[in-house]
Amino acid sequence: MTAFVIPLVVMNGIAVIIFALIMLLKTFVASYGSCQLVVNGSKTFTVQGGTYLNKALFENKVYLPSACGGKGTCGFCKVQVTEGIPDPLPVEEILINYKDIRQGFRLSCQTKLRSDISIEIPEELLSIREYRGVIRSSDYVTRDIKRIGIHIDEPKDGLDFKSGQYLMFKVGEGETRGYSIASTERRQDEVQIEVKLIPNGLGSSYLHSLAEGDELTFFGPYGQFYLRDTSHKVICVAGGVGLAPMKPIIFETLLKYPDRDVELYYGVRTFEDLYDHDMFLRLQANHPRFHYFPTLEKLEETVASTYAFTQGFVNKTLAANLTDGDKSEAYLCGPPLMINSSIKELVEKGVPEIRILYDKF
Ligand SMILES: Cc1cc2nc3c(=O)[nH]c(=O)nc-3n(C[C@H](O)[C@H](O)[C@H](O)COP(=O)(O)OP(=O)(O)OC[C@H]3O[C@@H](n4cnc5c(N)ncnc54)[C@H](O)[C@@H]3O)c2cc1C
Ligand code: FES
DSSP states (O other), rough: OOOHHHHHHHHHHHHHHHHHHHHHHHHHHTTOOEEEEEEEETTEEETTTTTTTHHHHHHHHHHOOOOTTTSSOOOEEEEEEEOOOOOHHHHHHHHHHHHHHHEEEGGGOOOBBBEEEEEOOGGGGGGGEEEEEEEEEEEEEEEEEEEEEEEEEETTOOOOOTTEEEEEEEETTTTTEEEEBBBOOOOOTTTEEEEETTTTTTHHHHHHHOOTTOEEEEEEEOOSSSSSSSSSEEEEEEGGGGTTTTHHEEEEEEEOOOOOEEEEEEEEEEEEGOHHHHHHHHHHHTTEEEEEEEEESOOOHHHTTSSSEEEEHHHHHHHHHHGGGGGGEEEEEEHHHHHHHHEEEEEEHOOOGGGEEEEEE
């Protein structure tokens, strides 16, 4: 019996070692030669096999969004592979739903190029450009939010964006983070962002550490969250630093659409977390079409005497004040919990779901 078992164990052991060696070689040494990468049937790149798809695209100036530095946790870099579809990885099966997996959607940061491949990405991603800028100003607007003004040096024709869109900032080697454009004034050569400091957060700490004159790199503009060219009333719902993209949306509506009303429902924890309050009060005084509803979770008596704040959560203010839901469209930005509860109120007030747009962060 022993004479039979020992050779079997030894042979199995050898087989396991050979398999492990093959896997190691495949991972670290394998050379796949060059591969053809076809994007949207219109652009063909020759890339080094073994490269990850997101890197191959980046090297060819196709800038996909990413919020996790290619760790496979954000899902931003999803593309549809139409030819040369690789088997899905466990991490992809978590982030991408079953239907999309079957249709070839994969994470480009997890897709290693081993043979020719064709992919489809939203056409607008092909227009994303790289920008270089210099910090013009960096000021606290609350205890943990900084407003950062950036002068755009390159490209010389500056940045064109839709109100509500965001930019991806390079915040470390291979690391980017998204920040909404918060500019109230439209200039091709200047852009403003507002960044909330997250304790030990890579991107927010980096951006908070930059001083006037420091250089930075970013990509964009990204996103489907932008002001639509319609005649509907504009409902803006913001939580905390989610106020950032609302400003271009509000200012563009007031400037461009004389018949559209705008309502801003803005929720923060305390008065110290509220910013641009005076600016919105002035805007309300000067524009009969603009209505401002600041909501504080904690309302102290000294603060309550300065303005008719609502106390509680922003979705309740929305429920109490919103009329003409069926003639409105809504833009929401802020923490997921606030967005989910506000969407519920908006739908109950008759805002069609198709007209509710949001960015959760
Ligand atoms: C479309 C879009 C637009 C955005 N616009 C803005 C904007 O205008 N202003 C802005 O400040 N941010 C914005 N963000 C969020 C921003 O991209 C970063 O996610 C955020 O700054 C945290 O990044 P970080 O690198 O500092 O933290 P990370 O290094 O990524 O995270 C550090 C730790 O903090 C945790 N963490 C991350 N975010 C939060 C949070 N909000 N609260 C508590 N813990 C957190 C992480 O789970 C992790 O444990 C936006 C995000 C998206 C997707
Ligand atoms: S999942 Fe975040 S970059 Fe790919």
